[in-house]
Amino acid sequence: MIELTVDAAGLARSRFAVSPLHEVVATLMPWGLQATPDTDPWVARARRVLRRARLPLLSELALDGPGYVPDFLNPYPSGPSPTVEEELEQVRCTPPERVLGELEALRDGRPRSGLAGSELPAGVRRAMARGGAHVARQAADEMRRYWELAFAPHWEAAKATLDAEVGRCAGVLAGYGAARLFNSLHPQIEWVEGTLRVESRFRIAQPVPLVVVVPSLVAPRPAVAVDPTRDEDRPPMLIYPVRDKAIACTIAPAAPSAEMAQLLGPTRAGLLAALIQPASTAQLAARHFLSPATVSYHLGVLHRAGLVARARSGRSVLYRRTPEGARLARSR
Template sequence: MIRINLGAEGLGGVRFAVSPLDSAKDLIYSLRRTPQALSADWRARTREALVQHRLGLLGAVGGGGPCGYAPDFLRPESQGFETSVDAALHRVATAPTERIGYELALAVNGHPWDPASGEGAPRPLLQALDRGERSFAHRLADEMAQFWHAALEPSWPGIRARLEADVSARATAIAYHGLADTLNRLAPNLAWCDGGLTLRLRPGSPHGLTVDARAVILVPSVFVNQAIFCAGEPGAPAPRTPLIIYPAAPADCLAPSGEDRLIGATRARILAELSEPRSTAELAQRLYLAPATVSYHLQILHRAGLVTRERRSRRVLYQRLGVRPRLGGCPRLGGGPL
């Protein structure tokens, strides 16, 4: 688990950003670590770009080292809402050498707050390290540029529009329902509580990290299915603002329908998922909601006679009764109980 303590000052520094280079890194990382988060088309396009352009080092480093850690200097800190590709690539190539060395050591040996997997470091990474940190950064910036133009640039206008729409929808949710509620709905493994953000690591990980921060940068991505923490660990050289990548809402979920407003968007989404029996935990994961939120709405739906409830072994499963209106299955971007 990662805990980011913000307090009043840090909460005032929370901001959103959109980054084309972040999206490129998310695409490479997801291909190796969570390929189910990508469509078949994006998996094929990513592999084709890496193979045809011989981007072996980028594939090895961007996909994560032995423990899944991918160096964060590939994801430069956004200075404004959006950083151009050329500016971001320049910052990759000129990253502080002490930061590069620190992150490459983590990529090879594993992160001290995350357990090692026993997997060996990729050979392209070890070979490139022999030429030194600056040469390593220049080569990665060059390979990232080739990958960007081959795989992502043709689709970027549409992706950017969706990311900007997501941020606009979050801003509206903050205005209507508050920042804390909106933060709680960004990702299934991210929660705001007691003056900070808590991000759950992969199941079974016994390790954790606590960060005291004055700000957090939130970056939506169409290529991830859960929140990812980057770059804010204490004690690192050339310290950076903590960065959280979160899954952008689907394109057709950025404006509520009249039917959703009729019975409430949250309960409409839950009903849409209950064409087959599902547990509270399954619904929470599919809808990017906290289990407690799902449980609250399930109780209301059950009392209203809209869902059935059945215990099977240690699980309680819910299923929809009757025929529902067309309500979609979109994550709610904000709001209290409906």
């Protein structure tokens, strides 16, 4: 159980933030290993990217590591709606000693909080040997690539959903007060007489100056990120899953059905399913780990069949599904 005690002044300073990088990091957590497309529309695709792209540090921490990612990958949101570039720069500029300290804590454990130690993967150890600054730069570079491949095409719709959740919470706060607001977030979050309680396998009980609340479309259950250095400039962050994911389920492209794959071929079916939003040949090639020439060939076939249309946008040619293509993609 995590218990955060917040006084009246701290409650008044507590705020919400919509964080793109927190959605990225949520797919690196242990729950992503058991997630399916039915539980979250992003996680399955993100895991495929993690396994297939050249992201050695992130993939080792998430897939081969101790089941926990270091806190410096979850930067403190500087405002209510930071950009992914701002957050990546925070990761890149993490003090080297903090980077190494958190990785050593993953190795050695934190007995007081219930985090058991575990041997770090070889690639992580090699990166650590080059220094904390090197690890921070490599992590930021890999997270940028991960973001571009698995998240960027869908962030606009995702952010709209998260902003709507913040609006809902603002209405609860205005109409019923802070206690009702916190108790409305999730069944595993409870506000009782000045203490915010979050069900967790970790054991933390401490007073905090305020709480930053971060809604998520990826996290399946609440989590609390507490700065291990107890830096008062970085209060804890409460990440919780949004209650209504009906909109979120339209964010990521669905996998093509077996029938559509048999009709069009798996590559063309995958490209057609991915064209929820207009995209260029280069964008589709990066997302599907194909050469631009291969994507161009298959898009040409779909275009001649009347399933996609194309139009120039600046120097790029963007492809989109036609009504016929959209109907075929939906007939799953």
